[in-house]
Amino acid sequence: MPEIKFIGTSSGKTSLKRFHSAFIVSTNNYRMLVDAGDGISKALLAQNVHHDEIDGIVITHLHPDHFSGLASLIIQMKMSRRTKQLDLFCSEDISENLKTYLKISYVDSEKLDFELKINRVQSNFNVVVSPGLSFIARKNTHLIHYEEEFDKERLSSSCISLLFQFDGKNIFYTGDIGGKNDLNLFQDYPIDIIIAEVTHVDLKYIIDFALKKGINKILLTHIPDELEKSLSRTLSELSAGSPIDIMLAYDGMTYNIQ
Numbered sequence: 001m002p003e004i005k006f007i008g009t010s011s012g013k014t015s016l017k018r019f020h021s022a023f024i025v026s027t028n029n030y031r032m033l034v035d036a037g038d039g040i041s042k043a044l045l046a047q048n049v050h051h052d053e054i055d056g057i058v059i060t061h062l063h064p065d066h067f068s069g070l071a072s073l074i075i076q077m078k079m080s081r082r083t084k085q086l087d088l089f090c091s092e093d094i095s096e097n098l099k100t101y102l103k104i105s106y107v108d109s110e111k112l113d114f115e116l117k118i119n120r121v122q123s124n125f126n127v128v129v130s131p132g133l134s135f136i137a138r139k140n141t142h143l144i145h146y147e148e149e150f151d152k153e154r155l156s157s158s159c160i161s162l163l164f165q166f167d168g169k170n171i172f173y174t175g176d177i178g179g180k181n182d183l184n185l186f187q188d189y190p191i192d193i194i195i196a197e198v199t200h201v202d203l204k205y206i207i208d209f210a211l212k213k214g215i216n217k218i219l220l221t222h223i224p225d226e227l228e229k230s231l232s233r234t235l236s237e238l239s240a241g242s243p244i245d246i247m248l249a250y251d252g253m254t255y256n257i258q
């Protein structure tokens with residue numbers, strides 16, 4: 001059954017309760033890991049997900065809580081003698097930096113027993129991942145303040161939000177965003193489920209957006225420890241009579257797409 005499994009649900013602040021934000025989108029024939037930040041290999045172990053089960057990885061941006069476990073994860077795959085191709089997806093704006101990071105981490109694609117296929121994703125293109133799974137990436141404003149640094153320092157201002165399309169459903173993953181306006185990035189599409197981060201945007205804006213769009217399922221992630229209590233309180237106050245079902249994700253939480 002198609003599902004979303006949360007591997008980590010914390011913010012950029014390292015926590016003893018949660019690993020950094022990552023989840024797996026599973027269809028009948030493909031498993032896509034979304035982000036691979038610090039500690040991802042251990043987070044997968046903690047959830048009993050063997051890295052061989054992962055067919056592809058999409059990296060939303062180059063903050064360490066979203067990408068810096070990638071080299072280590074690929075080395076785990078190498079050590080366990082993986083042979084199945086691994087697809088890597090990232091925006092074209094970060095692909096060179098990501099390749100450099102892998103190279104200086106001794107990830108040499110020539111020395112792997114599997115093909116590491118790096119797919120440079122253009123904004124707003126429909127990326128067909130497998131029969132039945134595709135996504136569209138659009139740049140958001142999370143890192144927009146780095147716009148002028150790119151030429152000088154090679155710091156990319158690219159961070160993407162994603163719209164996954166599978167099993168007849170549109171699932172909007174905000175990724176890390178710059179603020180409430182980024183919630184409208186895919187307003188030209190119907191949205192069935194939103195996976196929203198709660199560090200850079202207030203929950204009330206997420207709820208307003210969902211009400212306006214007629215979305216009745218919200219999964220919250222990227223949760224800082226210090227916000228957890230107030231978020232839970234808000235959700236318990238809301239639940240009576242609310243047309244929207246909102247869940248605070250936790251590591252290991254599986255949500256079946258029906």
Ligand SMILES: [Zn+2]
Nearest residue numbers: 011012065176
């Ligand atoms: Zn983050």
Ligand SMILES: [Zn+2]
Nearest residue numbers: 061063142176
């Ligand atoms: Zn970030």
